[in-house]
Amino acid sequence: MSVFFQFFKDKLPSQINNEDIIVFNQKYILTKQLSSSYQNQMVNAIKLYFGIILTKKINIAKIHRPKREKTLPNVLSKEEIKAILNSHINLKHRAMLSLIYACGLRRSELLSLKPSAIDSKRGVLLIKLAKGKKDRIAPLSEKLLVLLREYYKLYTPKTWLFEGQEPNTPYSEKSLQSVLKQALIKARINKPVTLHWLRHSYATHLLESGTDLRYIQELLGHRSSKTTEIYTHVSTKSLQNIKSPFDDL
Numbered sequence: 001m002s003v004f005f006q007f008f009k010d011k012l013p014s015q016i017n018n019e020d021i022i023v024f025n026q027k028y029i030l031t032k033q034l035s036s037s038y039q040n041q042m043v044n045a046i047k048l049y050f051g052i053i054l055t056k057k058i059n060i061a062k063i064h065r066p067k068r069e070k071t072l073p074n075v076l077s078k079e080e081i082k083a084i085l086n087s088h089i090n091l092k093h094r095a096m097l098s099l100i101y102a103c104g105l106r107r108s109e110l111l112s113l114k115p116s117a118i119d120s121k122r123g124v125l126l127i128k129l130a131k132g133k134k135d136r137i138a139p140l141s142e143k144l145l146v147l148l149r150e151y152y153k154l155y156t157p158k159t160w161l162f163e164g165q166e167p168n169t170p171y172s173e174k175s176l177q178s179v180l181k182q183a184l185i186k187a188r189i190n191k192p193v194t195l196h197w198l199r200h201s202y203a204t205h206l207l208e209s210g211t212d213l214r215y216i217q218e219l220l221g222h223r224s225s226k227t228t229e230i231y232t233h234v235s236t237k238s239l240q241n242i243k244s245p246f247d248d249l
Contacts, residue, residue: 007024084097105138113127159170182197
């Protein structure tokens with residue numbers, strides 16, 4: 001709101017009307033090509049200030065609200081994923097990256113795991129209080145369980161499944177980012193890959209292997225099926241069956 005009041009520094013807040021807000025939107029927000037999320041946050045802040053603090057009615061409907069950009073998730077091929085996961089000799093580093101991809105985990109979910117989260121008898125991973133304060137489970141393949149058993153025997157984690165250098169402290173986000181960065185260098189992948197790309201790749205590869213979207217939604221912990229449906233736009237399985245008219249020339 002400080003930017004808004006600086007724009008109208010020659011006016012008292014009580015003097016600002018709906019036409020002034022439209023001018024601010026056009027001459028400041030739209031001219032500077034600020035992001036849609038910033039624009040929406042500013043409109044909401046203006047509405048809150050004038051509606052509650054000044055108890056002055058402002059017709060927000062007349063202010064342009066931009067549509068959010070519809071960006072597609074970034075996805076890696078299975079070959080690229082394999083190269084990343086096999087790049088580390090360090091067993092802990094390989095186990096962390098493998099678990100993120102194999103269970104579609106968010107970074108925070110991985111770092112919050114405790115050793116008890118692994119149920120080897122049932123072959124599942126219990127993800128407690130994930131985003132939205134919801135628990136969920138993800139299947140653990142025998143191949144992944146073998147890797148995790150090797151890791152557990154070597155590192156014997158106590159409080160957290162993946163602990164930092166200090167005893168009983170979780171592995172840090174910064175260190176985990178560094179683990180991925182090193183893997184990309186070793187795998188010779190020159191893309192701006194983030195840890196979330198592994199989660200996107202997991203969902204897309206599940207879809208391409210024929211897994212129902214409803215199951216993928218549960219595995220990822222999405223509230224809405226619309227969030228999960230975005231992966232249908234990045235899956236190449238159906239596209240590969242389309243014959244280009246170029247081939248008939």
